[in-house]
Amino acid sequence: MARYTRLTEPIALITLNNPPVNALSSAVRSGIVDSVSQALKDDQVKAVVFCGENRMFSGGADIKEFSGSMSGPPLVRMIHSIEASEKLMVAAIEGVALGGGLELALGCHYRVANTKARLGLPEVTLGFLPGAGGTQRLPRLTGITAALELITTGRQISAQEALQLGIVDQVTEGNAVQAAMELALSVIGQPLNPRRLSLRPPVWSADVDSVCEVALARVKQHSRGAMAPVACVQAVRAAAMLPYSKGMEKERQLMDTLFRSSQARALQYAFFAQRNAGKWSLPNGARWNNTKARDVQRVGVIGLGTMGRGIAVSLVKAGLSVVALESDAKQLESGKKAVTAMLQRDAQRRGVGSPLHLLTFALSFHQLKDVDLVIEAVFEDMNLKKRVFSDLCKVLRAGTLICTNTSGLNVDELAKVTDRQHLVVGMHFFAPAHVMKLLEVVYGSRSSPEAVAVAMALGKRIQKVCVAVGNCPGFVGNRMLKLYMDQSLYLLEEGATPEQVDQALEEFGFAMGIFKVADLSGLDVGWRVRKASGLIGPDIDPVNPSRWRLGQRYCPLPDMLCQQGRFGQKTGRGWYLYNSPGSKEAKPDPEILNFLEDYRLKYGITPQRISSQEVIERCAFSLANEGFRILEDGIAAGPEDIDVIYLFGYGWPRHRGGPMFYASQVGLSVVLEKMEHYHRIHPDVPSLEPSRLLRRLVAEGSPPIQQWRNHIKNLHSQL
Ligand SMILES: CCCCCCCCCCCCC/C=C/C(=O)SCCNC(=O)CCNC(=O)[C@H](O)C(C)(C)COP(=O)(O)OP(=O)(O)OC[C@H]1O[C@@H](n2cnc3c(N)ncnc32)[C@H](O)[C@@H]1OP(=O)(O)O
Secondary structure: OEEEEEOOOOEEEEEEOOOOOOOEOHHHHHHHHHHHHHHHHOOOOOEEEEEEHHHOOEOOEOHHHHHOOOOOOOHHHHHHHHHHOOOEEEEEEOOEEEOHHHHHHHHOOEEEEEOOOEEEOHHHHHOOOOOOOHHHHHHHHHOHHHHHHHHHHOOOEEHHHHHHHOOOOEEEOOOHHHHHHHHHHHHOOOOOHHHOHHHOOOOOOOOHHHHHHHHHHHHHHHHOOOOHHHHHHHHHHHHHHOOHHHHHHHHHHHHHHHHOOHHHHHHHHHHHHHHHHOOOEOOOOOEOOOOOOOOOOEEEEEOOOHHHHHHHHHHHHOOOEEEEEOOOHHHHHHHHHHHHHHHHHHHHHHOOOOOHHHEEEEOOHHHHOOOOEEEEOOOOOHHHHHHHHHHHHHHOOOOOEEEEOOOOOOHHHHHHOOOOHHHEEEEEEOOOOOOOOEEEEEEOOOOOHHHHHHHHHHHHHOOOEEEEEEOOOOOOHHHHHHHHHHHHHHHHHHOOOHHHHHHHHHHHOOOOOHHHHHHHHOHHHHHHHHHHOOOOOOOOOOOOOOOEEOOEEOOOHHHHHHHOOOOEHHHOEOOOEOOOOOOOOOEOOHHHHHHHHHHHHHOOOOOOOOOHHHHHHHHHHHHHHHHHHHHHOOOOOOHHHHHHHHHHHOOOOHHHOOHHHHHHHHOHHHHHHHHHHHHHHOOOOHHHOOOHHHHHHHHOOOOOHHHHHHHHHHHHHOO
């Protein structure tokens, strides 16, 4: 796990060997300790160079170990003894030096990095802080301001930036191990004390307190209730105010608290859930590792509205060649302008050449004849999409995949109009498609494993977090969203205000409350969908609309707002008031409060006091309850996939893991009890009835979330 090599020069090489990222597992730490002791015992060895196998220094401490009982040599002590060693220690950084990996390098007396290396302390993203001395050593190298920024954000930096900040001593285009050896030979014998960071005074900033206050205010504003960024500021402040040993005590204290927190558990769960999502599986047994994806080079994008533009930009940025099609010249021209401007801006920002040569704009389907895959992104209308699909079949080569960017329409129904049902899948992007990371890849009943593999691989290539999901109305994300939205609306009927609901959700950690999100997306979008689905029609009285549709409770409030032309931000009025159409600052609107009061009076609803706790329980538990139904139906392969969808597509706070993880943390029996309670009070809302899977998991002793997949398998095998 750490290989010791005695070189001909007076140098020993210690190679960390724990693929794929050389994480500092207990075995690796033991290997390092043994190797260092071997080097110290060998009188001929004057210097030690640390490096990683496969040109990868280290991805840090082994995150998997954090959920068990930690054994082996502690990282803090190991790094301390490396720093205190009487022999010269040099880190040769290639690939990445992250977290504990960088902390190990900071314990060395010199650091050399390859130009392509990336360095960082991302522990904050896992719910704690660089607890192996990173909060105390880094500020002593870079000064407080830079250390605060790096540690509180977890940002990874290039070798070049690391050199500018003083984190590495040398950057090389060539082999970092070779360069580290040469550096070692040139400094052997020089005093080591000045190189021991723990002995250095911190690089003082004129006013540590005010720098830390500013940092604290910034992290509080962005952290949405996450504790780790705040603790990171406190630890770095200690580095500036206290001697090293006291600073280390503070780091340890803060680490102890964070390490045990549910937030750290949630963030570490999210780390693995995200990586797990790529390991897709289908109910027929096809999986990521038994299905080959063929290569895609040329993609057609149909429709250059908001979604199509974002999709085209994402594809071109990843180096794919794109044919973008519109139905008329005017729309093509406006799409072309927008896509070109987005790509040029991006190239300018990143300091790279413009990729516009990869783009072709077209008005005729015939120009798509050579593409490997098409993504249809026309208006969300089944008949229109069907027309596009059958037109496509007339021009596409036999093996070309047809993907639909629908947010919830039936993929099987669309596939039926084609001559290649096995090559049809959904690719549900989220707006704005060039920014949002999530991609739901929707397999229909006839989609071939290869088609799913191709869509997943393409999604990964354009840097999306892809989740394979089954075909049902709304798929996973929007199917759950509907119930979340319904609950929020019922809360308004029962006495809450949009601000009150949003405030509770934002305090919980959502990036934005649901009513602000609705205003941003445009209330008319849902209105159109409800009209198309027959929920609103000529038989509904527009003045006194019924609160009962299709056999269950229905809230007509959003329809009534739309009738008043209140479509949200774009019209300057929605659930909130805006200074002008298009402006973003949402202000409470007294008109809405009167409107809600009149509505309750009209329907004889006595307003109740709604607590924040009730808002969270009804919204979050409804999401989880529907998540359980999705698992029962086999639409998602596991709870982690659902959580990834909510983390990357719906602003669920990462430090709460996702709705399914949250339910597991609150306790499944508590969630069951609450759902039973709310269903008793609101029997007209069938979705509040606890799902079968939730009941079953509780009956089986509420197993940890990592075991739910087995229970679901058993449930399916009994059906
Ligand atoms: C009880 C109270 C006690 C309290 C006190 C406790 C004191 C304890 C002190 C401990 C001090 C610890 C201080 C240090 C902490 C850390 O170092 S935490 C880890 C910090 N590092 C990271 O966050 C990096 C995470 N990894 C990445 O960002 C990326 O993986 C990568 C390294 C940049 C590589 O990316 P890519 O090539 O895209 O590959 P991936 O798909 O992401 O990963 C490949 C597989 O490797 C697994 N993996 C990656 N990193 C780690 C890791 N650090 N530990 C374990 N496993 C890791 C990843 O899950 C993938 O696995 P598979 O999916 O199985 O292939």
